[in-house]
Amino acid sequence: MKSMKKLIAGNWKMNGSEAGAVSLMKDIGDGLAKNPDLMDHCDFLVCPPAIHIYVVKRQIDHMYSPVDIGGQDCAATENGAYTGQISAEMLKDTGCRYVLAGHSERRIYQQETSGFISEKAARAHLHGLIPIICVGEQEREREEGRAFDIVAKQLSESLPDGVTAENTVIAYEPVWAIGTGKSATPDDVKAMHGFIREKLAHYKDIRILYGGSVKPGNATALFSTENVNGALIGGASLDAAQFLGIARAL
Template sequence: MTPENKPLIAGNWKMNGLQSSLETLTAIAEGVSAFAAKTDTLICPPATLLRAAAVISAGTALRIGGQDCHAAVNGAYTGEISAEMIADAGATFVILGHSERRTLQNETNGEVSYKAAAAHTAGLTTIVCLGETEAERKCGQTLDVLGRQLEESVPDGATSGNTVIAYEPVWAIGTGLTPTTADIREAHAFMRAALEARFGAEGKTMRILYGGSVKASNAAELMAIDNVDGALIGGASLKADDFLAIAGIYEAI
């Protein structure tokens, strides 16, 4: 991790969670206080739970975020949620450009950039997701893909305060597979250099998370890699014990 910023452990609940799941969120909110001095923590529940989650986490170290937003402030966009709505619900972060949205909703880098700019205007911190497919990796295109996604998905107004990058190899998400330590180190070093070249000092301290089958059993090894400033977690964030085990990793470092 970079010495200038606290690491961030973020949980993406995806399309999971009902009112009964707020018990899990309450347990997480209560548990992360033990790690607050060294680690920032975040849960991104489905939109139906955003307001309730924000109320539960108020006064705790846990932050709440959305999973996507529209680029427009308002308008005739049935079913969409604006960045202002997410902020109004009490959230402070939003995930953008997740591979599932890039794949299933055909989101482009440009669309992600527009959304990020809108989120920044609304006062939200964006987690911009990047990552190569298995085919792109096999063809040796990983760094080319990451460079293009960084350049086109991150708006010019990005700072270390309003932007977090998440590297999630598409082929590792939810599969139980993870790249080698060397692969992750290379990808994160490349992204750090690209961020510094474009944003200067801000790029040096912008947090870069790793995501893709992160769990308690491998988190310590992954978080110890240079330029890995935390994790974006999927399934392991749905259980309080699993999420807290990962969030507590930095207590031992």
């Protein structure tokens, strides 16, 4: 596999005020300006709440910061009478380059199926967005020895036609490790990421991120593993020092 930069992606979820979002982005930009070497081996992405995308993008542009911005979700349809939905085209218009698709919280709380997630990813592709397609097993499924089967099924059903290593990213996020303080062991991550890489052998250079209670203290062990091409970071992305500390630990 050719050498590629790690992707450090922050999912801010439903957190913060407008002023707080701008302040956080400023802190991240200032940190990168002071540590430009981080950009030699990492690409950076933030996914703020949709209502804050514009002001965060404006802050990024003001700082001339090489940070990409993304949406946390997009509609599976193009446009129309879908109250509260945000289309891929709208995200593209605001300056987004990426969009999350199938985050476990949406799979669980909104009962989104893999087929529905595939439709969202296809819509993202249509408008030139890079979907980060999330897969991962729940704790019960791992305990029952079904983790690999679950992830294989999600991969098979969540990826739309037309996927390439350039237009799609995969994120493995074991559901039991998200927001719990638990993290998969390096051996767990190595096994699952190797499995995903094997399943996606046709897309040999596709990025595979790990997400699940990632912090500066465990980042080195997690991301020194083969086939781990970056991180999808939740809570730690709300603190600039921790967010950049994870990149520094790679």
